[in-house]
Amino acid sequence: MAHKNQFQLLASRRFLPFFLTQFLGAFNDNVFKSALMVMIAFRLAADQANALNNLAAGLFILPFFLFSATAGQLADKYDKAFLIRRIKLAEIGISLVGVVALISGSNTLCLAVLFLLGVQSAFFGPIKYAILPQHLRKTELVGGNALVEMATFVAILGGTIVGTILSGASDSGGGSEWIGGLIIAIAIVGYLVCRVIPDAAPPVPDLKIDLNPVRQTAHVLREVAKTPAIFYAIVGISWFWLLGAAYLTQIPSFGKNVLGGDEPLVALLLCSFTIGVAIGSLLCERLSGGRIELGLVPLGAAGLTYGGIALSVIGGNLAPLEEVSLAAFWGSPGAQMFLFHLALIGVFGGLYIVPLYAMIQERTAKALRARVIAVTNIMNSLFMVVSAVLGIVFLSLLDFSIPQFFMVIALMNAAVAIFVFSKVPEFAMRLLVWLLSHTMYRVRHEGLEQIPAEGPAIIACNHVSYVDALLLAGAVRRPIRFIMYKPIYEIPVLHFIFRTGRAIPICSRQKDPEGYARAFEEIEQGLKDGDLLCIFPEGQLTKDGEMQPFKAGIEKILQKTPVPVIPMALRGLWGSFFSHKDGHAFTTWPKRFWSSVSVVAGKPLDADTAKSDHLHQVVLGLRGERL
Known part of the structure; x- marks a missing residue:
């Protein structure tokens, strides 16, 4: 257990x-x-x-x-x-x-x-x-x-x-x-x-040791670069250590030289930051339900930027202490808010760093895991050196104040976060799913262990709402490439996530014959490359809550590339803000929040068994009576 x-x-x-x-x-x-x-x-x-x-x-x-x-x-x-x-x-x-x-x-x-x-x-x-x-x-x-x-x-x-x-x-x-x-x-x-x-x-155990650190580091980096999510997770971790080094280096100087405090004040400032990191780290398990929740990473990055900006503004308005004591600092205007935001930076730092380390541990091949961690440590050290250089440049050469330096690294954090999340859209997708599952829905999972951990396969699922793909992507730990109805693919905001997630847009042959043919070519290539694809065989969102007949497109895919098919069903989404119940989706005010939604997976079917009619019955059975 x-x-x-x-x-x-x-x-x-x-x-x-x-x-x-x-x-x-x-x-x-x-x-x-x-x-x-x-x-x-x-x-x-x-x-x-x-x-x-x-x-x-x-x-x-x-x-x-x-x-x-x-x-x-x-x-x-x-x-x-x-x-x-x-x-x-x-x-x-x-x-x-x-x-x-x-x-x-x-x-x-x-x-x-x-x-x-x-x-x-x-x-x-x-x-x-x-x-x-x-x-x-x-x-x-x-x-x-x-x-x-x-x-x-x-x-x-x-x-x-x-x-x-x-x-x-x-x-x-x-x-x-x-x-x-x-x-x-x-x-x-x-x-x-x-x-x-x-x-x-x-x-x-039979690994031959290469004592050349440059050659070995380059080799591991080349291996890591084959999985962009892991590579950019390493960049994200190293960036956090740059931020942490900047705060831990400048906070003592700020407390002593700017505020005119003594060692107990410096200890109080450092304690606030450290306690925040501890709280944020421990919150991760509760907020993620024990799973590796990458949606917390963008949340942590946003919090780090907000906290840094707030710390800069508040710190810039703090006056030097007239009396050197903790009581005098505590009673000075803005001091308590400064401590709060210093701790808040630590909290969001914990939310940011823990999922990234867990992600690297889970997704890196066992045979390479320790060497990837070693390269991460090298990158961490390099970024900490860069942190010291930034401190010298901005504080000594450009004559910035420490609060102004906090503002600079907060804005740099925003830029780095946007860069990393644009390279790995899974982070943004997981955030959207996490927000949905902590505001509108409580998402339950059943049978997801039956989805193969690697190799080509197709998920076939009923289509209830505009957030079906997000909920499936959040439930399944393995990256999914979605075959989706082109108008949904082109929805603003979601379009960026689907495009960078290599979703495959498709519509009927009558509307766009060239696009239809191109989509099937991309599907065939994706399965040859070992991708996990997901198709909604109904071809469109349900308008009455009932499952529509499955189209023959999945049979055409399996004829060219026979792979296992995992039947899946979504329960509880009919009647939500994103479904067509009582009118077009998005046109009615949400009637309920925190409702229960289930993502259910059945046993994989082989290509010969996964005919449209049979697959329809299997998915209908998984969905049950709950719409």
């Missing part, structure tokens, strides 16, 4: 040991990283400290460029649980060297340790997301990813705060020893916990 909610995963051996392992690792990295940066800031002059801190940030990211490709190959070649245990053993050794570095006060040795921690993170990264689909069911992927994303941001924030506080204690003595003892203890606990992680068998 699938878990009823994501928190029940925390009671499962399939998830809890891994969850704790990755949380402790991320926490440890950030304790050491933040402690080192604070100590450098206090030990050196400002110009030297800035140079070393930038070097430290670069050294932590560099291993992702150098070793991620190799790490992805290892994760596909060897058992992932075995690799995690070796990585956590290495963390203990790195922590011991880190203690020596902190106590000795050697900046060079500290930077070397930071580089090694980056190497460890680079090797753990591909395993982190590639192991989840092996241990979790499809219905648990969204919840599992949500918990991992929530824990990652909490670990980053918690490690940063703890490292900062303990490094501050070094001025009065003992801070380095406390930090050293803590990171060793966490590394040991992490190793003990990881030993309980269940085995995760390698998908490609």
